[in-house]
Amino acid sequence: MKAARFLWLWGLLAVALLACAPEMLGQLATPPPAATSTPVVIVVTATPTPGLPEVPMGLEASEQRVIAIYRRVSPAVVNITSKILRQSFFWGVYPEEGSGSGFLWDEEGHIITNYHVVEDAQTIEVSFGEDVVMPARIVGVDPPNDLAVLWVETLPEGVEPIPLGSSADLQVGQMTLAIGNPFGQFERTLTTGVISALNRTLEVESGRVLRRVIQTDAAINRGNSGGPLLDSQGRLIGINTAIVSPSGASAGVGLAIPVDTAKRVVPELIAHGRYRHPWLGVLGYSITPALADALNLPVRQGLLVAQFYRGSPALGAGLRGATGEVILGNRRLYVGGDIITAIDGQPLRTWEDLYAYLELETRVGQTVELTIWRGEQQLTLTVQLVEEPTSG
Numbered sequence: 001m002k003a004a005r006f007l008w009l010w011g012l013l014a015v016a017l018l019a020c021a022p023e024m025l026g027q028l029a030t031p032p033p034a035a036t037s038t039p040v041v042i043v044v045t046a047t048p049t050p051g052l053p054e055v056p057m058g059l060e061a062s063e064q065r066v067i068a069i070y071r072r073v074s075p076a077v078v079n080i081t082s083k084i085l086r087q088s089f090f091w092g093v094y095p096e097e098g099s100g101s102g103f104l105w106d107e108e109g110h111i112i113t114n115y116h117v118v119e120d121a122q123t124i125e126v127s128f129g130e131d132v133v134m135p136a137r138i139v140g141v142d143p144p145n146d147l148a149v150l151w152v153e154t155l156p157e158g159v160e161p162i163p164l165g166s167s168a169d170l171q172v173g174q175m176t177l178a179i180g181n182p183f184g185q186f187e188r189t190l191t192t193g194v195i196s197a198l199n200r201t202l203e204v205e206s207g208r209v210l211r212r213v214i215q216t217d218a219a220i221n222r223g224n225s226g227g228p229l230l231d232s233q234g235r236l237i238g239i240n241t242a243i244v245s246p247s248g249a250s251a252g253v254g255l256a257i258p259v260d261t262a263k264r265v266v267p268e269l270i271a272h273g274r275y276r277h278p279w280l281g282v283l284g285y286s287i288t289p290a291l292a293d294a295l296n297l298p299v300r301q302g303l304l305v306a307q308f309y310r311g312s313p314a315l316g317a318g319l320r321g322a323t324g325e326v327i328l329g330n331r332r333l334y335v336g337g338d339i340i341t342a343i344d345g346q347p348l349r350t351w352e353d354l355y356a357y358l359e360l361e362t363r364v365g366q367t368v369e370l371t372i373w374r375g376e377q378q379l380t381l382t383v384q385l386v387e388e389p390t391s392g
Helices: 002-029 061-076 259-272 289-295 351-361
Strands: 077-088 092-104 110-113 123-127 133-142 147-151 175-180 189-203 209-216 228-230 236-243 254-258 282-286 303-308 324-328 331-335 339-343 367-374 377-384
Touching: 061 077, 061 175, 061 189, 061 228, 077 110, 092 175, 110 259, 133 259, 147 259, 175 236, 189 254, 209 236, 209 259, 209 351, 236 259, 254 259, 289 324, 303 331, 339 351
Parallel strands: none
Antiparallel strands: 077 092, 077 123, 092 110, 110 147, 123 133, 133 147, 175 189, 175 228, 189 209, 209 254, 228 236, 236 254, 282 303, 303 339, 324 331, 339 367, 367 377
16 A cells, blocks of 8 residues: 555656646756847048048049049149240340249249259249149249249149158159149149159259159150159159150150258248358369379379369368379379368268268258378368359
8 A cells, every 4th residue: 555655646746747847848948048239330431641632432542542642732733834035146036935844832832843944034924724824933043953943922722832751761663643744735744653763863964963863754754844753642752853765755764853852952042042052162083993003092092182163161171282293194184182082981982972972961061071191191171161152
């Protein structure tokens, strides 16, 4: 009886468990509700370069940048027309018209161009587009650096100066943009390219020497002279000045005066009308190994001093010139003078080395140290630079 009653109790317990099983199993099988969370939305906004206008989307990023730069800079590029009176043996005095490019330098109305664009001009007009033409006058010129500053009394509304970059840290292969007025009629033409080479030395037709010139393959033609050369940020890095071409049209070798030269020269042109070029007032010969052997010189390179210009600061500082002359081959040489081997510790091999250092690294009134040889003795002299006299 006890066993039967025990089995009966176990049966009731089993029936109760079966009755509750579906609810219990459902609770075990159903996963807990997922924790609700607000989705995080990440918004990526393309921020344009400050100062550049917005452009239509759907273009390549590089195209958008070039378009934005052109829209920002091109209003500051002007077409320059000059009238020059020429003298003819048959026709007497007759007017001749020239053209070139330029760009706004500051908010005071100063415009930069090449000296050769306005050389000998009697009248000058600048055009900020077809509908805005106004007279301009020359504020200052610097023929050795082929730079000129013009001035206009008023500026069109909304025209801003071109931002200045630097030419000191440029690299071959960087993108370049040139804007100008080729042939005097295709206003504000944009061309693009790269920096092809740096630190070129260019001797132009007048005999002037331009130093640290930037070479680019951006198309530059007659009429582009004086226009801006820009980097990929729309900053000024050069002033287009010349091309090398057998045909006279663009052959992929364009040359620009570096902006760092303009930074040095333009403020003085605005303030004084001219740039004061540092000067030593010395003439002589570059020493070659053959000349060193023939004259039994104590050094293999340097500058053999022969003569001095009137008012030479080097002569006043004690530098000595030639004491005699010799004939070497078909050349008559003045000899016996001091030999300059360095300036401020910079070795000198040619006279161009000296002229380049004076032009690019010094200012009028600055004192420089010359390392010289006098006979078999090495000496140092200090010279205070003066302004180079102007011809005429």
